[in-house]
Amino acid sequence: MLIKAEDRIRATLRANNTHIRLLLAHPMHSGRQMDENNMVVKAEFIQDIRCWRNDNEVLVIKCGSATSQNPYFSFELGGGQVGDTIAIRWVDNTGAKGDIKATVDS
Amino acid sequence: MINIQRRILIKKSLSATTIAMVSSSGLLLPQRVLAHWPTEAFNAETVEDVLLALLGKANISSSQKLNFSVGKPAKRIVNGGSVSVEINSELKDIERFAILVDNNPFPLVMSMDFSSDVLLPLKTRIKLVKGKSKVIAVVRAGGQLYITRRDVRVDTGGDI
Numbered sequence: 410m411l412i413k414a415e416d417r418i419r420a421t422l423r424a425n426n427t428h429i430r431l432l433l434a435h436p437m438h439s440g441r442q443m444d445e446n447n448m449v450v451k452a453e454f455i456q457d458i459r460c461w462r463n464d465n466e467v468l469v470i471k472c473g474s475a476t477s478q479n480p481y482f483s484f485e486l487g488g489g490q491v492g493d494t495i496a497i498r499w500v501d502n503t504g505a506k507g508d509i510k511a512t513v514d515s
Numbered sequence: 516m517i518n519i520q521r522r523i524l525i526k527k528s529l530s531a532t533t534i535a536m537v538s539s540s541g542l543l544l545p546q547r548v549l550a551h552w553p554t555e556a557f558n559a560e561t562v563e564d565v566l567l568a569l570l571g572k573a574n575i576s577s578s579q580k581l582n583f584s585v586g587k588p589a590k591r592i593v594n595g596g597s598v599s600v601e602i603n604s605e606l607k608d609i610e611r612f613a614i615l616v617d618n619n620p621f622p623l624v625m626s627m628d629f630s631s632d633v634l635l636p637l638k639t640r641i642k643l644v645k646g647k648s649k650v651i652a653v654v655r656a657g658g659q660l661y662i663t664r665r666d667v668r669v670d671t672g673g674d675i
Contacts, residue, residue: 426634437642441620442674456552462632469628473557475619475675477597477640485634 414479418511420495427462427489427513431482431497439474453503455480461496462486491515557623562615562651565623569613570655578663580606583652585665595643596673602652603636604661611655614641618648619675642673 414434421428433455440452458470458480467486493513500506556568582603586592600614613626624641643650647668654661 437674439675465630465632467630467632471552471557471626471628473621473623473625475616475621475624475642475673477642477673481638481640483636483638485636486632487634488632 416497416499416507416509418495418497418509420493420511420513422489422491422513422515423485425488427486427493427495429460429482429484429486429495429511431460431480433458433480433499433507435479435499435501437474437476437478437480441474453501453505455499455501458482458497458499461494461498462489463494489513553626556626557621559623560621562617562622565613565615566653566660569623569626570611570653570660573655573658573660576659576661578661580604581652581654581661581663583650583663583665585650585667589665590667592643592667592669594671594673595645595669596671597640598643598667598669598673599638599640600650600652601636601638602654604654606654606656606661609633609635609654609656611653612637613653614639615651615653616641616643616648617651618644618646620644622651642675643667643669644675645669645672 416434417432419430435455436453437455438450438453442450444450452474454474455472458472459466460468472480491513495511495513496508498508553569556565559565559568584601586598592598602612609629611626611628614624615622616624649664649666651662651664
């Protein structure tokens with residue numbers, strides 16, 4: 410049975426800054442690998458990840474195919490308070506999209 | 516005489532309509548506008564070309580201000596498919612941060628645009644090819660470039 414992996418996000422307040430951890434569920438195929446039948450696995454990788462805090466765009470990440478499978482990011486935003494909304498959206502090279510939201514916890 | 520003028524008119528109106536059709540179909544739009552992805556930088560095959568495409572010409576400052584670590588444990592990495600990378604710095608007003616690997620087929624791994632809200636440390640995971648390579652961190656802050664390199668050796672390469 411195929412277990413459907415989901416994007417995950419956790420946002421917490423640490424020493425008055427917002428700490429964000431993000432794990433996206435994505436195979437990140439580069440398009441240069443062979444599968445077990447010697448067929449090229451089609452390129453499929455996230456190209457663009459954007460992060461908003463309360464409707465302000467704070468971070469834009471452009472990824473190439475050398476980003477690891479299931480990309481992980483951890484970073485901080487200055488200030489913030491409990492209840493802020495952190496929103497993430499991503500787009501891959503095939504046009505597939507994903508979005509996930511979190512509320513900042515204490 | 517009238518006939519010739521009519522020919523010209525038909526010709527002109529035809530070419531005008533084709534131009535209008537082509538331009539409205541979006542074929543003339545540059546690819547970059549559609550993709551919002553720096554194709555040139557990601558498809559460049561040398562570190563120098565990536566830096567030029569991504570960051571332009573800028574003064575390179577000392578790398579002392581960047582605290583960059585690759586792999587856990589560092590130096591000897593078993594699985595090149597997922598290598599943790601951490602950047603930290605006291606620099607203020609960081610505009611852009613990029614990770615490059617010199618021996619990967621396409622050196623640029625990722626590039627990030629920071630707003631003033633983003634603080635370091637920042638952690639992520641990247642793929643590395645088998646063998647020896649240099650992982651390069653580039654930060655542009657206040658019009659200056661800060662570059663630092665780490666030597667690594669990888670036992671099993673990632674799917675790059």
